[in-house]
Amino acid sequence: MSRYIPLSIPNFEGNEKKYVLDAVEQGWVSTGGAYITKLERMLADYLHTEEAAACQSGTSGIHLALIECGVLPGDMVLVPTLTFIAAVNPVRYQFAEPVFLDCDKSLCVDPVKLRQFCEQECTLKENRLVHNLTQKTVKALIVVHVFGNFADMEAIMEIAETYHIKVIEDATESLGSRYEKGRFAGKYAGAIGDFGVFSFNGNKIITTGGGGAVTAKNAETVRHIRYLSTQAKDDPHFYIHDEVGYNYRMTNLQAALGVAQMEKLEEFIERKHKNYELYRELFSDFAYGKLLGFREDTYSNQWFYALELNGKLKFPLRNLIERLETFGVQTRAVWGLIHRQKPYQNCLAYEMERAPYYSGCILNLPCSTQITEEEIRYAAQTIQREIESWRITDD
Numbered sequence: 587m588s589r590y591i592p593l594s595i596p597n598f599e600g601n602e603k604k605y606v607l608d609a610v611e612q613g614w615v616s617t618g619g620a621y622i623t624k625l626e627r628m629l630a631d632y633l634h635t636e637e638a639a640a641c642q643s644g645t646s647g648i649h650l651a652l653i654e655c656g657v658l659p660g661d662m663v664l665v666p667t668l669t670f671i672a673a674v675n676p677v678r679y680q681f682a683e684p685v686f687l688d689c690d691k692s693l694c695v696d697p698v699k700l701r702q703f704c705e706q707e708c709t710l711k712e713n714r715l716v717h718n719l720t721q722k723t724v725k726a727l728i729v730v731h732v733f734g735n736f737a738d739m740e741a742i743m744e745i746a747e748t749y750h751i752k753v754i755e756d757a758t759e760s761l762g763s764r765y766e767k768g769r770f771a772g773k774y775a776g777a778i779g780d781f782g783v784f785s786f787n788g789n790k791i792i793t794t795g796g797g798g799a800v801t802a803k804n805a806e807t808v809r810h811i812r813y814l815s816t817q818a819k820d821d822p823h824f825y826i827h828d829e830v831g832y833n834y835r836m837t838n839l840q841a842a843l844g845v846a847q848m849e850k851l852e853e854f855i856e857r858k859h860k861n862y863e864l865y866r867e868l869f870s871d872f873a874y875g876k877l878l879g880f881r882e883d884t885y886s887n888q889w890f891y892a893l894e895l896n897g898k899l900k901f902p903l904r905n906l907i908e909r910l911e912t913f914g915v916q917t918r919a920v921w922g923l924i925h926r927q928k929p930y931q932n933c934l935a936y937e938m939e940r941a942p943y944y945s946g947c948i949l950n951l952p953c954s955t956q957i958t959e960e961e962i963r964y965a966a967q968t969i970q971r972e973i974e975s976w977r978i979t980d981d
């Protein structure tokens with residue numbers, strides 16, 4: 587039996603080959619070309635923002651947003667601990683200090699603890715939030731919408747406004763998610779905070795191979811980000827540079843793939859929804875775990891599906907994942923907490939409770955857009971069977 591159901595692979599059923607070949611034939615393969623501007627326009631229109639700047643990766647996008655926030659060496663930046671490490675590393679590129687926050691039941695930053703940290707551990711001095719113990723300035727907060735599920739942006743934006751901290755939305759996993767009700771009705775993930783960053787890595791809802799984009803409240807800021815991403819070139823012929831720039835611009839080859847993928851985005855989201863519903867049905871009576879939902883009053887892109895295994899399990903998650911692999915079902919655990927990783931062990935981690943719990947009991951299920959109904963049934967059945975049989979032999 588050679589069946590293999592991957593966790594998340596790209597889907598190239600549209601104009602991908604046509605546009606990439608076109609870019610090659612035109613000779614526009616590097617950081618200039620019509621597909622880059624086209625992709626930027628498509629993204630901005632889709633998100634209802636004025637401008638978007640395409641870049642090399644989500645990581646470089648977060649770095650550019652931090653620079654634009656004015657994050658300097660010694661500043662503090664609030665970050666989640668339960669996320670992919672790429673959301674945090676750029677803080678260190680600026681020689682700033684990450685402060686790790688716990689999550690709520692959505693797996694995203696907990697606004698209650700965020701407020702508590704600002705209120706009890708910091709003091710507002712002339713519109714500057716200062717951390718009492720270290721006297722460092724808290725400049726920004728990075729919010730990750732985990733698996734396409736919105737963080738509680740209503741609460742978070744109110745806190746950020748009260749305490750004068752800039753909000754960078756790491757929307758790398760949530761292109762297409764939007765609020766449907768309340769203060770942010772109609773607003774897309776990435777278009778609510780001061781900055782929004784997207785990733786088009788191979789496993790994301792759309793891909794450019796590797797790539798990303800940044801948007802911001804202020805269109806002038808996005809243009810400045812684009813300028814920084816192209817070595818801060820001030821003159822097209824004479825190599826005049828007024829600032830330190832970066833080689834972070836997306837290439838036209840990547841953007842060609844991106845334009846074709848953007849044409850399919852809505853269809854991809856619909857398939858994600860349909861597949862999620864089927865999984866939910868299949869796991870509805872399962873005694874040892876339940877599928878996590880998505881925030882009320884929002885429309886999620888439902889990029890990744892997370893099964894929360896309950897406390898009755900008595901074997902390591904690693905064994906389960908390896909065993910499922912032998913049956914052709916690729917799954918994965920949620921990330922190791924970042925404040926426990928070597929480079930960040932000395933950083934401040936504020937009142938961790940839920941993140942350590944979730945970090946040990948989440949299993950991500952196969953979620954590629956081209957997965958068939960039959961494959962979903964097989965994956966769900968295999969996962970349930972293995973967990974159940976393991977329980978019996980284990981205790």
Ligand SMILES: *Cc1c(COP(=O)(O)O)cnc(C)c1O
Pocket residue numbers: 642643644645646669670672673730756758759784785786787796797798
């Ligand atoms: C994918 C991802 C990133 C980084 O994106 P790259 O394009 O791979 O650099 C950052 N944060 C989160 C939460 C991600 O999932």
